[in-house]
Amino acid sequence: xxxxxxxxxxxxxxxxxxxxxxxxxxxxxxxxxxxxxxxxxxxxxxxxxxxxxxxxxxxxxxxxxxxxxxxxxxxxxxxxxxxxxxxxxxxxxxxxxxxxxxxxxxxxxxxxxxxxxxxxxxxxxxxxxxxxxxxxxxxxxxxxxxxxxxxxxxxxxxxxxxxxxxxxxxxxxxxxxxxxxxxxxxxxxxxxxxxxxxxxxxxxxxxxxxxxxxxxxxxxxxxxxxxxxxxxxxxxxxxxxxxxxxxxxxxxxxxxxxxxxxxxxxxxxxxxxxxxxxxxxxxxxxxxxxxxxxxxxxxxxxxxxxxxxxxxxxxxxxxxxxxxxxxxxxxxxxxxxxxxxxxxxxxxxxxxxxxxxxxxxxxxxxxxxxxxxxxxxxxxxxxxxxxxxxxxxxxxx
Amino acid sequence: xxxxxxxxxxxxxxxxxxxxxxxxxxxxxxxxxxxxxxxxxxxxxxxxxxxxxxxxxxxxxxxxxxxxxxxxxxxxxxxxxxxxxxxxxxxxxxxxxxxxxxxxxxxxxxxxxxxxxxxxxxxxxxxxxxxxxxxxxxxxxxxxxxxxxxxxxxxxxxxxxxxxxxxxxxxxxxxxxxxxxxxxxxxxxxxxxxxxxxxxxxxxxxxxxxxxxxxxxxxxxxxxxxxxxxxxxxxxxxxxxxxxxxxxxxxxxxxxxxxxxxxxxxxxxxxxxx
Numbered sequence: 149x150x151x152x153x154x155x156x157x158x159x160x161x162x163x164x165x166x167x168x169x170x171x172x173x174x175x176x177x178x179x180x181x182x183x184x185x186x187x188x189x190x191x192x193x194x195x196x197x198x199x200x201x202x203x204x205x206x207x208x209x210x211x212x213x214x215x216x217x218x219x220x221x222x223x224x225x226x227x228x229x230x231x232x233x234x235x236x237x238x239x240x241x242x243x244x245x246x247x248x249x250x251x252x253x254x255x256x257x258x259x260x261x262x263x264x265x266x267x268x269x270x271x272x273x274x275x276x277x278x279x280x281x282x283x284x285x286x287x288x289x290x291x292x293x294x295x296x297x298x299x300x301x302x303x304x305x306x307x308x309x310x311x312x313x314x315x316x317x318x319x320x321x322x323x324x325x326x327x328x329x330x331x332x333x334x335x336x337x338x339x340x341x342x343x344x345x346x347x348x349x350x351x352x353x354x355x356x357x358x359x360x361x362x363x364x365x366x367x368x369x370x371x372x373x374x375x376x377x378x379x380x381x382x383x384x385x386x387x388x389x390x391x392x393x394x395x396x397x398x399x400x401x402x403x404x405x406x407x408x409x410x411x412x413x414x415x416x417x418x419x420x421x422x423x424x425x426x427x428x429x430x431x432x433x434x435x436x437x438x439x440x441x442x443x444x445x446x447x448x449x450x451x452x453x454x455x456x457x458x459x460x461x462x463x464x465x466x467x468x469x470x471x472x473x474x475x476x477x478x479x480x481x482x483x484x485x486x487x488x489x490x491x492x493x494x495x496x497x498x499x500x501x502x503x504x505x506x507x508x509x510x511x512x513x514x515x516x517x518x519x520x521x522x523x524x525x526x527x528x529x530x531x532x533x534x535x536x537x538x539x540x541x542x543x544x545x
Numbered sequence: 546x547x548x549x550x551x552x553x554x555x556x557x558x559x560x561x562x563x564x565x566x567x568x569x570x571x572x573x574x575x576x577x578x579x580x581x582x583x584x585x586x587x588x589x590x591x592x593x594x595x596x597x598x599x600x601x602x603x604x605x606x607x608x609x610x611x612x613x614x615x616x617x618x619x620x621x622x623x624x625x626x627x628x629x630x631x632x633x634x635x636x637x638x639x640x641x642x643x644x645x646x647x648x649x650x651x652x653x654x655x656x657x658x659x660x661x662x663x664x665x666x667x668x669x670x671x672x673x674x675x676x677x678x679x680x681x682x683x684x685x686x687x688x689x690x691x692x693x694x695x696x697x698x699x700x701x702x703x704x705x706x707x708x709x710x711x712x713x714x715x716x717x718x719x720x721x722x723x724x725x726x727x728x729x730x731x732x733x734x735x736x737x738x739x740x741x742x743x744x745x746x747x748x749x750x751x752x753x754x755x756x757x758x759x760x761x762x763x764x765x766x767x768x769x770x771x772x773x774x775x776x777x778x779x780x781x782x783x784x785x786x787x788x789x790x791x792x793x794x795x796x797x798x799x800x801x802x803x804x805x806x807x808x809x810x811x812x813x814x815x816x817x818x819x
Contacts, residue, residue, distance in 0.1 A: 212712050232715040233724075239716045245709040249731045258727075259717035304717065 162188040162223060162311040162344040164209060169218030171204050178204045180368040181217055186312070186346055186361075188223075191338050193347045193359035195391070201368040202348045203242075206314050209346065211235045222311050233262075238305035239314040243321055244297050246289035252276070252300055253285040259308040275307045278337065295326045302334070306341060313338075315347040319354065331357050352392045356380070364388050366529070380441075384427060386520055389439055390529035396445075397526050398438040398463075398485045402430050410519070412436060415485040419461045419517065426519025435522035442490040444516040447479060449499060450507035462511040465489060467504050477502075481510060572789055579782035586776025598779035602787070605778040608768060612784060615749055615765035618680070622687035622748040627741045629688070630695025631733070637696070638703045656693045663690070664757035671758060678760025686758050687748040694747065695740035702736025 163185060170181035179201040186192040194202040207213035209220055211232035219228045227235050238259065246255050256275055257268040265271075276282045279299035289297055298318060305313055318334070319327045335358050338345050349355050355362045356376040363373045364387070372379060372388045383389035386397065400412035400419060410430055412419045419438055428436055440461075448456055456462065465483030474495075479502070481489040491510060493502075502508065552559075578588055582595035603609035636642075637649055655663065667689075671682050710732065714724040730737075752766040759767060769781050 210716060212716070231720075232712070233718045233720050237716075239713070241709050241713055243707075243709070245707060245713040247710060247713070247728060247732075249734075258714070258719075262718040262723055262727075308717070 163221070164192075164312055164344065164346065165221040166205070166209070167219045167221070169205070169208055169215045169220060171201070171208060171213060172216045177368050179208075179215075182370050184363065184370065184373075186344060189342050189344055190360045191335070191345045191347065191358055193349060193355035193362045194365055195349055195352060195355040195362050196365035196371075197350055197391075200365040202350075202365045203316055205365070206239075206316055206346060206348045209312065210237055210239045210314050212239075236308075236311045237314060238308050238310040238312075239316060240298075240301045240305050240318045242317040244289075244301040244318075246297055246300055246304070248289055251286050251288055252281065252292070255289065255300055256304045256307055258304060263308075271307060275303045278306075278340070279303045279333075294322050295330060298322065298330060299333070302337065306337070306343070310343060312344045312346060315345060317348055317350070319349070319351075327354070334358060356392070364391060366391075382425065382518060383439070384520070385528065386437065386439075386524050386526055387529035389518075389520065390527070394442055394490055395439045396442060396486060396489050397520075398440075399522060400436050400438045400485075402432050402434050402436055404432065405430070409514070410436075412438060414438065415463075415483075417463065417485075419463075420459075420514035421517045421519045422515055425515075425517060428519050428521040430519070437520040437522045437524075437526070439518045439520055440512055440516055442478070443476075443492040445489075445491045445510050445512045447481075447491050447493050447499075447502060448509045448511065449501045450509055451501075453509045456509060456511050459514070460511040461514050461517060462509055463489070464507070464509050467502060467506045467508055469504055470502065481508060483510070575782050575789070576786045579779060579786045581779060581782075583779065588777045588779050588782065598783045602780050602783045605772075605780045607763065608765075608778070608780055608784070611763045611765045611768035614680070614762065618683055618687060618764065619745050619749040621684055622691055623741050623745045625684070625688040626691035626695050626744045626748075627737060630692050630740055630744075631699050631737055633692070634696045634699035634703055634736075638700060652693055652696050654693075655690050660690075660753045664754040667754065668757045678758055679762045682758045682760070683755055683762065683764065686754050687751065690751070690754060691744035691747050694743045695737075698740035698743060699733060699736045702733050706732055 165186075166182060166184040168181045168183060169179065170177070171179040182205075184205075194205060196202045204213055208215045211227070211230060211234075215228065219226055221227065222236060227237075247258065250258070253272055253276075257272045260268045260271060273282065273285070276285055279302055281296060281299055281303065284292060284296065284300075289300065292300065298321075301318070315334075319330050322330060331354055334345075334347075347355070347359060356379075359376065361373065362376055362379055364371045364379065366387050372384050374382075376392075379388060380392050383392065383395070386395075389395040389397075398414050398419070400414040402410060403413045403418065404411045405423070408423050410421045410423055410426070412421055421436070421438060423430075426436065430436055450464070463483050463485060465481040467479055468482040468488070469480040471478050472495075476492045476494050477498070479491040479493065481491055483489050489510060578591070579598060580594050580596060581588055581591055582593050582597060583590065584592055598604070633648075633652065637645065637652075664686075667682075667686050671678060676682055706729075710728055711724050714728040715721075719727060750766055752770060755764050756767055756770070763771070765784070769777075772778060772781065
């Protein structure tokens, strides 16, 4: 592994640079021309619903799909015209694609042997140790469990010391518990070998746990790119706000601007939005979407409204529904400015008066408010609208 | 009552044994009569035990010559049909071309066509082309009717193959040729082997088409047919029994090898943790 680390240190050999890369199938555009740079040594996730073009993008990096436009660079090398077997890139396929006629050892040794390396034994054994499968070397793939097969697929790719490891929904076939375990495992391996990982997934939690940088894709475009915290705290579109976690939106009107703050009118009340937390146009009198995450909100019974500190954004409403889920209680609040306001309250001091039907005040620190352009669908990226592209994805395959 | 219960519990086994007996009885008769010493020319009645025919299997003039010819034709026909059939199967599964649908159904026609009609038509064709009947006309005919069977066997296998396996091979530095040899072919091999075995069996004992297109050449099935008119030598049973025994032995050896490999592997994996 040390050799890999050395090359890592020397320059940008493992950068992936996509320039204007796009893919169309007949009249269907799977990927709109996009620019993307994945820095050397990072764990990068392409996140999106099925049909958003993330797998096509990955396959264009691997060389398994020919781009209609644009170029792929690995470091300083233009690999756009190279066939997959000449690219220093390896893939962990969805459903693993292990060779059924070869045992685990030979599966892992495959790439080394094809490059004419004779003494593979030591390397293969080391790699199998890394993924903790040393004792399974002589078994056939079908004799292993799903999680073990997944690790073989990783070992088979990593043994070649690729500049970039591509992972196409590698955890999709595993059950939830195993998936969590493998997420940590993959993260550990990535830290250990220092190779650039590009990970395709539709699971926002998976992307957020593992990746340093996440690109959220929607309908063949990169919607937003950033660190998981950045994407979660500062979503720039309703799609991102809804796809990563849950968001509440209030349609508001710009009332006044003072210093770093924008004062908004919503319903009868006023809300404060920090200027730094919106990139939407905010002319006085214009519309803005105000967003706030459910866990940032405090819930106080209307009788205690006087005790709420000054300077917080507040909204009144009536609890429509509550569900206790252990660590927190999730409330749905019916308010004049937003019909289904979601609020997650930690179960520290439970107020027994907070039951459906109770009049409440929702309040939060204005710093937790973000503003979005009002000219977009509130429902983009929610569960109902997510699977629209599924059919096209199937065609694309 | 107890007998009925006993019967109920073993009904499946009994039915199975009866079916097996039904299947194997003709083979047993062939074997038993290979040790007969018939009076006269026909080997249809049991007379007395003798190993005479086994000691001199080629004792009947023309028999072993026809056998060698049949084996030669069967081997070449298997080779030709397997090669062509495998390529057709891959083409049909992997590529989208204009006449694909038509080819897909046309390939089955030779299986559906009554053999005797096909035989007669082939003869017409050969005669019109001025071909000399013999080894080559037989071989061409055999490859033709074996093809469909090979295509069916190989196609089923290739269709069930995950295309991602070949993509994975390419991703792991295997060029198109290496991918084919190291991944595609080994995975398709059971289908190809099944097709080849089928082709060999079909070609070896084909009588109707061969009889029409052989000219003066005599294959083993034709020899048996011809001699049955005048009297059946015991040697025919000897050859039949030998073929049967060889097939059974081959199957047993294949099973034994497979079992031993599995067991050795299991031992290896058990030992390694220590």
